[in-house]
Amino acid sequence: MSGPLFDRWSALKAELPATARLLAVSKGHPAEAIRELAESGQRHFGESRVQEALPKQDQLADLSLSWHFIGRLQSNKVRSVVRAFPVIHSVDSLPLAQRVSRIAGEEEQRPEVLLQVKLRPDTNKGGFLRDELLSAWPELAALPSMTVVGLMTMAPMGCEADDRQALFQECRELADQLELGECSMGMSGDWREAAAAGSTWLRLGSVLFGPRPSASPPAG
Numbered sequence: 230m231s232g233p234l235f236d237r238w239s240a241l242k243a244e245l246p247a248t249a250r251l252l253a254v255s256k257g258h259p260a261e262a263i264r265e266l267a268e269s270g271q272r273h274f275g276e277s278r279v280q281e282a283l284p285k286q287d288q289l290a291d292l293s294l295s296w297h298f299i300g301r302l303q304s305n306k307v308r309s310v311v312r313a314f315p316v317i318h319s320v321d322s323l324p325l326a327q328r329v330s331r332i333a334g335e336e337e338q339r340p341e342v343l344l345q346v347k348l349r350p351d352t353n354k355g356g357f358l359r360d361e362l363l364s365a366w367p368e369l370a371a372l373p374s375m376t377v378v379g380l381m382t383m384a385p386m387g388c389e390a391d392d393r394q395a396l397f398q399e400c401r402e403l404a405d406q407l408e409l410g411e412c413s414m415g416m417s418g419d420w421r422e423a424a425a426a427g428s429t430w431l432r433l434g435s436v437l438f439g440p441r442p443s444a445s446p447p448a449g
């Protein structure tokens with residue numbers, strides 16, 4: 230393999246600490262770009278809109294890729310997401326988690342779920358507040374048709390690097406407290422702080438694929 234996409238991918242891979250994996254966020258990019266990266270050895274891809282992801286998954290069905298849903302999960306999309314994505318990073322409330330588990334049971338699926346947490350005030354994003362998560366935890370952990378494997382978080386817009394690192398460390402500590410292995414944190418603009426704080430999934434889009442050609446609405 231060669232070319233700019235491969236070069237960016239291998240440079241990023243070389244910089245990642247051993248504990249952090251790269252989730253290639255392919256929203257806004259065509260199936261051909263995903264195929265090119267898959268041929269380099271990338272297996273995990275993140276998408277944030279189900280209607281965009283499904284045709285791409287179809288076009289790439291000959292590859293054994295692992296698809297992660299990272300966008301805001303609307304309750305009327307749960308069934309299609311559960312059918313198409315074995316990993317969901319963005320379950321942000323107890324009722325939504327209950328719905329995911331119920332529908333996954335009906336669909337004979339058992340997704341791996343990361344619970345989205347909101348550790349700083351942010352009107353643009355959903356997520357469990359810390360205390361909400363702790364009080365809902367016994368119910369979440371007992372849901373029969375999904376496995377909670379970790380937490381996901383995003384830094385609010387305008388959050389400075391120092392506070393981002395503190396925020397990511399708080400997320401890591403909360404995951405450790407709940408004995409959860411995975412922390413999905415870090416995007417193109419802040420992945421170094423997230424990796425230093427113990428992220429296990431860096432969700433990287435533009436730093437990998439370049440700017441998104443189609444204007445995608447903000448997700449999450």
Ligand SMILES: *Cc1c(COP(=O)(O)O)cnc(C)c1O
Nearest residue numbers: 254416417432433434435448449
């Ligand atoms: C789009 C998106 C990303 C990737 O964003 P970049 O800044 O392009 O790396 C990561 N996480 C979520 C939830 C996203 O919606």
